[in-house]
Amino acid sequence: MDNRNWIEYVRQIISEHRIHTVRVCYHDNSNIQRSRFVSSRHFLDKVINENIAIPSLLFSVDSSGSVDASIGEGYKGGYPSWVLKPDLSTFSIVPYATGTARVIGDAYYGDLESIKSSPRYILRKVLEEYKKHGITVKGAFEYEFYIFKNNHDKLEPVWSGLNGQSEIKQSDMEEIFSSIMLNLTEMGAGPEVANTESGSGQFEITNSPFWGIEIADMAYYYRTSIREIINKLDLTATFMSKPIANQNGSGAHIHLSLFNEAGDNLLYDDKNKDGLSQLCRNFMGGQLQNSRALCSLVNSTINSYKRLQPYTFAPINATWGYEHRGSMIRIPASRGANTRIENRLPGADTNPYTCLASILAAGLYGIQNKLSPTEPMVLQDAYLSDSPALPRSLQEAIQELKGDSIFKDYLGEEFINDYIALREFEINRFNKHITDWEHKEYLQML
Numbered sequence: 523m524d525n526r527n528w529i530e531y532v533r534q535i536i537s538e539h540r541i542h543t544v545r546v547c548y549h550d551n552s553n554i555q556r557s558r559f560v561s562s563r564h565f566l567d568k569v570i571n572e573n574i575a576i577p578s579l580l581f582s583v584d585s586s587g588s589v590d591a592s593i594g595e596g597y598k599g600g601y602p603s604w605v606l607k608p609d610l611s612t613f614s615i616v617p618y619a620t621g622t623a624r625v626i627g628d629a630y631y632g633d634l635e636s637i638k639s640s641p642r643y644i645l646r647k648v649l650e651e652y653k654k655h656g657i658t659v660k661g662a663f664e665y666e667f668y669i670f671k672n673n674h675d676k677l678e679p680v681w682s683g684l685n686g687q688s689e690i691k692q693s694d695m696e697e698i699f700s701s702i703m704l705n706l707t708e709m710g711a712g713p714e715v716a717n718t719e720s721g722s723g724q725f726e727i728t729n730s731p732f733w734g735i736e737i738a739d740m741a742y743y744y745r746t747s748i749r750e751i752i753n754k755l756d757l758t759a760t761f762m763s764k765p766i767a768n769q770n771g772s773g774a775h776i777h778l779s780l781f782n783e784a785g786d787n788l789l790y791d792d793k794n795k796d797g798l799s800q801l802c803r804n805f806m807g808g809q810l811q812n813s814r815a816l817c818s819l820v821n822s823t824i825n826s827y828k829r830l831q832p833y834t835f836a837p838i839n840a841t842w843g844y845e846h847r848g849s850m851i852r853i854p855a856s857r858g859a860n861t862r863i864e865n866r867l868p869g870a871d872t873n874p875y876t877c878l879a880s881i882l883a884a885g886l887y888g889i890q891n892k893l894s895p896t897e898p899m900v901l902q903d904a905y906l907s908d909s910p911a912l913p914r915s916l917q918e919a920i921q922e923l924k925g926d927s928i929f930k931d932y933l934g935e936e937f938i939n940d941y942i943a944l945r946e947f948e949i950n951r952f953n954k955h956i957t958d959w960e961h962k963e964y965l966q967m968l
Contacts, residue, residue, distance in 0.1 A: 528610035529570055535623065536562050539615050545624035546574050546606055547742070549641050551937075552585045552944055553822055553873040555746050557624065558606075573605035576629065581639055581940070585823065590947040593639075593940050604637060605630050612739050617708040618701075618751050626739055639940040641875035642735070644933045648879045649734050651886055651932070652780075657788065659882060660779045661862070662731040663741040665870050666772035667748065668723045668765050669698065670758045677766065679723020680757060686720040695725075697755065702727060705751050711744050720835075721769035731777065741774075741874035763821070763869030764828035771829025771836055772870035776881065777854075779862040780805065790861035796844065797857040806842055806851055806863060807895045808888020809881060810909075813840040813850060813867070815926035817912050818919035819880035820868040822945065824952050827915050829869050832905040837866055839909040843899030850912070853898075867912070876941075883932035920945050 535541065544565040547557040558576065560569055579601040582593035591597055606627030616622040628646075629637040636643050652659055671678045680698070681691050692699070699716045706713040712730030719726050727748075732740050745761055752759035764771040780788040780801070791799035809816060821827060829836050837850035844853045852864040868877050887893070896909055913919035920942055923929065930938045 525610070528613075532570060532610055532613050532625075533566060535613065535615065536566065539623070540621055541615070541623045542621040543623075544569075545616070545622065546608055547624055547626050547746075548576070548606055548629055549742060549873060549875055550580055550583070551639055551641060551873075551876075551940055552583060552948075553871065553876075554580075554583075554585065555742060556580060562623075569608060570610070573607045573630070573634075574627070575603040576606050578602055578604045581629075581637065582944075584944050584948040584951070586948075586951070588947070588951065590944055592943050592947075603632070605632060605634070607634070614709050614743065616747075616750075617705050618747070618754060624743075626742065638934050638936040640937075641873050641879070642738070644937050645735055645738055645875045645879040645882075647934065648882045648886070648932060652882065655886075655889075656783050658733060658781050658783075659737070660731050660733050660781060661737045661777050661878075662729055663737070663744070663868075663874060664726065664728050664773075664775040664777060664864075665741070665745065665761065666719050666724060666726045666774075667745075667759055667761050667870055668721065668772060669725060669752055670723060670760070670765075672756055672758055679721075679766075681718065682722045684720055684722065685718075686724070687717045692718050698725070698752070698757075699727075701751050701755060702748055705747060706744065709743065709747065711740055711747070719770070719772075721766065721772075723766075724770065724772065731779075737776075738874040738878050745874075761870040763823065763826045763871045767828075770834045771831075773829070773836060773866060774868040774870045774872045774874075774877065775852075775864050775866045776868060776878065777862050777864050778881070778885075779860075787859050787861050789863065790857055790859075792857075796853075797861065798853065801889060802861070802863070803894055804889045804892055805885040806888065807893030808886065808891070809851065809865060809884045810840045810842060810895050811893050812884040812887065812926070812928055813910065814913055814919070814922040815929060816880055816884050817867060818916070818923040818945070819929065819941070820872050820877045821916070821919065822873060822876070823869075823871050824916050824949065826869040826871055827913065827919070830912055830914075835866075837912060838905060839907050839911050840896075841899050841904045841907050841909045842895055843902075843904065846899045846904060848904035849899050851895075879933060880929065883929060886932065887928050916945060917949050920949070 612626040789802035842851035
């Protein structure tokens with residue numbers, strides 16, 4: 523639809539659902555979802571055709587809200603307002619908040635020049651490169667997450683044990699499943715399968731695949747909505763990668779397929795024994811050969827790296843295999859139009875825009891340079907592979923990104939520089955923090 527049709531569609535939705543408040547949303551460079559609440563009248567009178575101001579300061583803060591003055595012009599620049607222009611194709615009601623809708627916006631300077639450090643901008647940029655090659659991207663994030671009781675004395679999961687998909691355990695979680703599935707369905711997120719996972723209090727709910735930037739937009743809505751839905755049940759949901767030390771971490775496995783303009787799946791080739799095309803191999807080769815720098819972009823927190831442990835169904839090295847859940851890239855059994863790769867590297871705390879842009883950038887580099895992956899894991903323990911090891915910490919991963927030029931080329935130097943600065947700012951804060959472990963280990967013994 524053109525913009526006039528989208529405007530009419532939005533007006534109709536606001537009228538039919540008696541919307542009184544519209545959340546205008548965006549994702550910053552520290553993976554914080556932000557929004558401004560706008561009255562529907564003001565949205566229809568002004569914002570729908572123009573934009574809304576946001577503080578540029580919020581692109582200079584880390585996950586705690588601490589300001590890194592090295593970003594951009596810092597305090598000497600005065601932190602002027604930027605603007606958000608709503609993408610009306612993302613307009614959606616919020617079914618669990620009566621009279622509320624939301625829309626995702628793109629960030630611009632006051633003169634409507636794109637903010638090059640915006641995660642949604644870099645994803646648009648990479649998708650344009652695919653379009654130049656006649657390729658469209660289809661996919662979905664597959665998130666795992668934990669739910670805890672609101673017990674301030676201790677971290678208490680809503681169910682205990684390790685028996686994922688247990689009918690007995692899941693029957694007790696019926697209110698959680700039905701609340702999430704019904705609300706996600708009503709907002710158009712297309713939930714498919716829900717179950718408990720292998721950690722106490724851990725869940726997984728898959729959703730339908732989407733095209734292009736919608737893959738990340740729906741991940742934004744999915745993750746935000748689940749936290750809000752669970753909060754209304756007086757519980758707490760978290761997409762932290764490793765909330766419990768002795769339990770499996772939560773991933774954001776991403777499933778991707780590539781199609782040409784005729785609608786053919788470019789990852790499939792029935793002439794090859796395994797049904798995978800050479801382009802598929804190149805696509806994987808780019809991700810695997812750039813895995814160490816890629817890791818820093820799809821695992822953006824200090825906690826992310828506590829998930830990447832042996833024998834936890836999270837990868838620790840750059841491997842791939844058919845239906846191999848110990849590898850970084852798994853190839854599901856489906857072929858033909860459903861041929862896809864599953865990249866298991868991202869943690870649940872990943873920024874969906876940065877994550878998708880980075881994986882696609884690495885894959886496109888592989889396609890353009892005809893990179894080949896290593897041999898697949900076949901009846902092999904991926905955790906014993908001598909393939910390149912993934913970084914063991916955010917600090918190590920950022921050092922890899924600093925020495926990398928590929929992601930600067932595809933995502934832009936401004937984005938990468940700001941991203942590195944914010945992650946190092948966070949690392950420096952952490953290194954000054956005294957942890958409970960240090961108190962227990964040293965306070966009385968030394």
